[in-house]
Amino acid sequence: MTARKLGIIAGGGTIPKMLIEYCQKQKRDFFVLAIVDNASQDLLNENIPHTWIRLGQAGTGFKRLKEEKVHDVVMIGTIKRPSFKDLVPDLRTTAFFAKIGMKSLGDDGILRALVKELEHDGMVVKGVHEVMPELLVKNGVLTKHKPDKQALADIKRGAEVAWKLGELDVGQSVVVQQGLVLGMEGIEGTDKLIIRCGEYKRKGEGGVLVKLRKPQQDMRIDLPTIGLKTLENAKNSGLRGVAVHAGNALIVDEKNVIDYANKEGLFIIGINPADYINDKKE
Numbered sequence: 001m002t003a004r005k006l007g008i009i010a011g012g013g014t015i016p017k018m019l020i021e022y023c024q025k026q027k028r029d030f031f032v033l034a035i036v037d038n039a040s041q042d043l044l045n046e047n048i049p050h051t052w053i054r055l056g057q058a059g060t061g062f063k064r065l066k067e068e069k070v071h072d073v074v075m076i077g078t079i080k081r082p083s084f085k086d087l088v089p090d091l092r093t094t095a096f097f098a099k100i101g102m103k104s105l106g107d108d109g110i111l112r113a114l115v116k117e118l119e120h121d122g123m124v125v126k127g128v129h130e131v132m133p134e135l136l137v138k139n140g141v142l143t144k145h146k147p148d149k150q151a152l153a154d155i156k157r158g159a160e161v162a163w164k165l166g167e168l169d170v171g172q173s174v175v176v177q178q179g180l181v182l183g184m185e186g187i188e189g190t191d192k193l194i195i196r197c198g199e200y201k202r203k204g205e206g207g208v209l210v211k212l213r214k215p216q217q218d219m220r221i222d223l224p225t226i227g228l229k230t231l232e233n234a235k236n237s238g239l240r241g242v243a244v245h246a247g248n249a250l251i252v253d254e255k256n257v258i259d260y261a262n263k264e265g266l267f268i269i270g271i272n273p274a275d276y277i278n279d280k281k282e
Helices: 015-026 058-067 091-100 107-120 149-167 190-197 228-236 254-264
Strands: 006-010 030-035 050-053 072-076 124-126 173-177 180-184 208-211 241-245 267-271
Touching (some): 015 072, 030 058, 149 208, 149 267, 190 228
Parallel strands (some): 006 072
Antiparallel strands (some): 173 180
């Protein structure tokens, strides 16, 4: 059976490129909507079917996907969060924001509404893990180095805070050192959070980064992601390791990430929040 044509809505980072290369290797037909000021210019060339759109051109993008006879859609890559006035939306996007009440929704609320719009147009939105399941973080310790008693206590504290933060649709990541919350992710993203927390580190054992899927988060959109840059920033900021939501988060270039962690003495652990949070409600 021939795989259905895949539409790739591409933001920043390396996963869009990985997905394109995967489709090429599998000889799967695809078309890319690259988001201006987000997707890398190096991502695309004349041999890759694509078009560039601004964030405010959702209506234009949806129309192009339909023209290309796309059946399945993956929304992948980081997106810089603009203000509404910076979007300069097309007519359909303006109507979309008016309908959902943009100001009352967080990032995930807007993304879920976008999914509904795509599906209203007859397309099926997939998670990247449904196309490339090998990207999902495995459960348990992935590195030679393991979290000790203090690190496990920090992971527990971080998981409790990250879960509550996610319930508010604010962020996915928390940095904890010796029981103290050094920082919580807001609009700046995980990398800048880690760098910022390097300024607040205490003497003694280093802290940990905990990154979880938000409780209400649709698995098809904006899954927590770690990669080599995450580990490099963690090392430079004095962290000892990273705990990430097993089966609900992505790890980019897993082998190189694990090799780096092993070389630098960091741990990576895939966790189930239920094992760390009392009375957690899904």
